[in-house]
Amino acid sequence: MVAPAFEYVAAGSYDEAVRLLADGGDEAKILAGGQSLMPMLNLRLAHPELLIDISAADDREPSVEGGMLVLPALTRHRVLLEHDLVRRHCPLLAAAVWHVGNVRVRNRGTVGGSLAHADPTSEIGSCALATGAQVIARGPGGERTVPASELFVSYWTTALAESEIITDVLIPAGRPRQGWSFQEMVRRTSDFAIVAVAALVELDERADTIAAARVALAGVADRVVLAGPELLTGLTGSTLAGSILTGGDDAADAVAARIAGSLDPADDVHASGDYRRRLVRVLTARALREAYARATGAVA
Amino acid sequence: MTRRRLVLSVNGGDHEVWVLPSDTLLDVLHDELGLADVRYGCGEGVCGTCTVLLDGEPVNGCLILAVQAAGQKITTLRGLMGPGETLHPLQECFLRRGASQCGFCTPGMVLTALDLVRRRGRPSRDEIRYALVGNLCRCTGYTKILDAVEEYAGQAAEAAPAEVRS
Numbered sequence: 277m278v279a280p281a282f283e284y285v286a287a288g289s290y291d292e293a294v295r296l297l298a299d300g301g302d303e304a305k306i307l308a309g310g311q312s313l314m315p316m317l318n319l320r321l322a323h324p325e326l327l328i329d330i331s332a333a334d335d336r337e338p339s340v341e342g343g344m345l346v347l348p349a350l351t352r353h354r355v356l357l358e359h360d361l362v363r364r365h366c367p368l369l370a371a372a373v374w375h376v377g378n379v380r381v382r383n384r385g386t387v388g389g390s391l392a393h394a395d396p397t398s399e400i401g402s403c404a405l406a407t408g409a410q411v412i413a414r415g416p417g418g419e420r421t422v423p424a425s426e427l428f429v430s431y432w433t434t435a436l437a438e439s440e441i442i443t444d445v446l447i448p449a450g451r452p453r454q455g456w457s458f459q460e461m462v463r464r465t466s467d468f469a470i471v472a473v474a475a476l477v478e479l480d481e482r483a484d485t486i487a488a489a490r491v492a493l494a495g496v497a498d499r500v501v502l503a504g505p506e507l508l509t510g511l512t513g514s515t516l517a518g519s520i521l522t523g524g525d526d527a528a529d530a531v532a533a534r535i536a537g538s539l540d541p542a543d544d545v546h547a548s549g550d551y552r553r554r555l556v557r558v559l560t561a562r563a564l565r566e567a568y569a570r571a572t573g574a575v576a
Numbered sequence: 577m578t579r580r581r582l583v584l585s586v587n588g589g590d591h592e593v594w595v596l597p598s599d600t601l602l603d604v605l606h607d608e609l610g611l612a613d614v615r616y617g618c619g620e621g622v623c624g625t626c627t628v629l630l631d632g633e634p635v636n637g638c639l640i641l642a643v644q645a646a647g648q649k650i651t652t653l654r655g656l657m658g659p660g661e662t663l664h665p666l667q668e669c670f671l672r673r674g675a676s677q678c679g680f681c682t683p684g685m686v687l688t689a690l691d692l693v694r695r696r697g698r699p700s701r702d703e704i705r706y707a708l709v710g711n712l713c714r715c716t717g718y719t720k721i722l723d724a725v726e727e728y729a730g731q732a733a734e735a736a737p738a739e740v741r742s
Binding site: 278280317378381383 | 577619635644688692
């Protein structure tokens with residue numbers, strides 16, 4: 277199929293884009309890398325009358341400021357995968373982006389576009405939750421900061437106002453004694469995740485027991501989901517000595533089972549809800565153990 | 577909707593076209609400029625048959641608007657060929673290895689593989705697999721395509737040191 281006809285305008289700045297978006301109302305959409313929006317147009321799942329291209333609105337590179345990895349929203353997936361600062365300060369994200377799309381999609385798709393698209397199977401969205409990321413959104417009234425934990429509302433729906441645009445993604449830079457893991461199940465590499473799990477584990481000062489942990493999941497609900505602290509009880513103060521692949525006697529299985537039990541994923545053509553829940557259990561336990569092993573230095 | 581005049585730089589030559597804002601680069605290259613080596617497959621960025629190089633990087637022709645490509649260098653498979661349509665060495669490898677049957681996926685495969693070899697020098701078989709995961713082939717079963725790319729990467733690595741290859 278081909279896209280319905282629409283008008284196109286390239287915005288030279290975010291302020292211009294916000295103005296055009298406010299003027300365009302319901303009928304206007306922001307075009308960033310176009311790797312989600314353009315398929316929706318080609319499949320006629322969206323019918324905007326105006327596309328506002330922001331590709332030329334910003335040319336900043338990723339940077340680190342005040343303990344935060346600052347990703348300009350237009351940072352392409354390929355840059356996330358390869359950029360030295362991203363690999364050093366958020367290796368979780370670089371590893372997760374390996375699973376995103378294909379080489380062509382990664383050459384064009386952007387981190388801000390991916391978050392704004394709010395796909396419930398999003399690798400990048402689950403990393404944003406696991407790392408406690410924030411986005412800066414610019415609207416007609418200026419800028420505000422939105423935590424990732426408040427950004428995702430439902431299928432392809434965010435808490436952004438109609439004329440707000442994500443300009444930056446701020447990710448707390450990785451710290452010493454922190455370990456990460458990204459686990460994903462797909463039938464073919466590059467497919468949308470059936471289930472993906474992003475985990476961060478931080479050890480106490482003795483560098484053996486867990487001081488804090490965060491787990492986020494994709495493919496399990498109408499949006500990417502952050503496991504609440506009540507689901508993670510038993511992790512703090514514990515060690516995870518079990519094998520990443522075959523398990524063992526530690527707190528990971530109980531936490532994984534609790535998280536799986538808290539979810540009610542839908543059946544769809546790719547997998548049943550029961551299978552997804554089972555994947556949550558298996559992949560979460562693996563993710564916790566691998567993140568722990570990385571934090572202790574046992575795994576690179 | 578009104579048409580706009582654009583100049584697209586395709587395979588080393590400038591082409592004036594009048595396009596709708598909603599025309600994709602694929603629409604214009606295939607339908608207006610008659611480049612049969614850029615093909616509609618899925619319209620979702622999944623199959624790779626509309627692959628073109630934009631300033632040297634593989635992109636989905638079906639997911640980028642023609643108006644967005646103005647001012648950038650567009651290369652299709654044909655742009656790799658020498659004078660008199662002599663084959664690119666990677667195409668020779670595809671022929672020699674039987675890596676092309678119906679040929680529908682071949683332009684996308686060749687452009688994507690060439691980008692990989694330019695960036696990675698001599699990629700492992702797993703790296704080739706990963707780079708080509710977004711290029712679907714319904715004939716060959718992929719093995720011969722991997723063989724062809726591996727052979728070409730070996731040749732290219734011997735012919736020139738990595739920093740000279742462009």
